[in-house]
Amino acid sequence: MELSLQYFVCITLAMSAIMIGRLLFSWWILPNLAYKKLKDNGFSGPKPSFPFGNLNDMKNEKKYASSCIISHDIHSAAFPYFARWQKSHGKVFIHWLGTEPFLYIADPEFLKKMTAHVVGKAWGKPTVFKNDREPMFGNGLLMVEGEYWVHHRRVITPAFSPANLKGMTNLMVESVTSMLDRWTDLINSGKPEINVEKEITSTAGEIISKTSFGISYENGREVVEKLREMQITLFKSNRFVGVPFSNFMSPKQTLKARKLGKEIDALLLSIITARSKSSKRHHPQQDLLGLLLADNMVDSRAGKRALTTRELVDECKTFFFGGHETTALAVTWTLLLLAQHREWQNQLIEEIREVIGNGEIDAANIAGLKKMGWVLNEVLRLYPPAPNVQRQARQDIEVDNLVIPNGTNMWIDVVSIHHDQNLWGQSVNEFKPERFKEDNLYGGCNHKMGFLPFGFGGRMCVGRNLTNMEYKIVLTLILTRFSFYLSPNYCHSPSIMLSLRPMQGLPLIFEPL
């Protein structure tokens, strides 16, 4: 009896020691080894403290105060800590999210050299984010790596072919027209002030439901609304991602995110199942879900590895979110800038008259809206909906005589690069779409990696052509029916909630043309 008690105590102690050892290894020894390697390679950064890293500095620093004065100089306001650390450590430095060191990068030359020899499939995504954002993106295209990424990307890319995009035009026009009819009703009933951010986001959700999943908005609405709730749960709250046991510090949010994740998965599974059963139904273009299911059937018949149901659900989740949120934000920020710059509103109205006239909108004529293209680029420069890009090295990467060790987390600050006076000149914080007139691709930026709204390299955004088309359709339809100006109730508060959004919405006052 005594012997077995002793045995039990020994086993418990040994197991506790192993557990503590493992935790110590992953939270202390491994990160510090990575940190040492980075420091040995010449990188420095603000001093971290265990277990929060630099998170306390980041959270304590003054947040963007909403203001009636609209300044486009948003980097130092939205990321005061990065702006401050840049002053003492330059444009490439180490900062810590909890027990995870990250290499911060806001230098396009460094980025160019770093990415020069790394192909899309060789990039990783930081494990800490993959775990934290699992309920939102799972192992969809945004997060998947290696050969799996190659497979997912190969299956998905044809959904965005010019022929497929062309087939989506009518559905987009239909959804936007019904939103604008609603606006007309509001104006006619004496309510010309409309919070366009909400309206545009919901219409973009309708568009992605119809064009990528072949379902009505009624069926897609629940998914979009739950994804939005998840976004607020994961990114608005005071969470400490990267800190050991951080889930226990915000148990309510963690449980809520998991619950929402399961509910979204169940909704998507029912959409996938219904679609698989109705394979005979006619779908005018090969939408995303159709392509995923068809490819899966071909692969499994050929005995190849098909996407599992889990992977299909994750892919749908990724596209439901990625496919509407960012495009809606591009349109929303555009409406803010056009409300401020009535001369550009008029120039675009003029261009629409010249290029489209009274004709129907189609993929061919919207391609002729050149000035609108400059406006899109300038808006994505000033207010990039995806404000940063993250990576994890899956190999040692050489930059000049420095080595970024395998496993290093990286945080690329797109807002900083887009607002860097050394790259864009004196007018960096001004709205000047004409900078893209002469230089359509880079807007006159003096570095080819200085304009990154859709990311870079092989992992560049797969949906950018869809955005370009949807953006032009929405804006054309709005500008042919209304002119608008800023409501005195607008408060400028660009903030990060995964994406860069106006936290207090965008109220505009509309007048029919």
Ligand code: HEM
């Ligand atoms: C203004 C609109 C958009 C912006 C600013 C934007 C931005 C980005 C950025 C910066 C990346 C790179 C992320 C990284 O490297 O980690 C990305 C990737 C991605 N985007 Fe977009 N995006 C937009 C629209 C869309 C749309 C409409 C869709 C889908 C219909 C979409 C789906 C994706 C997916 C699936 C990826 C991952 C690609 C990969 O890793 O291979 N995006 N996007």
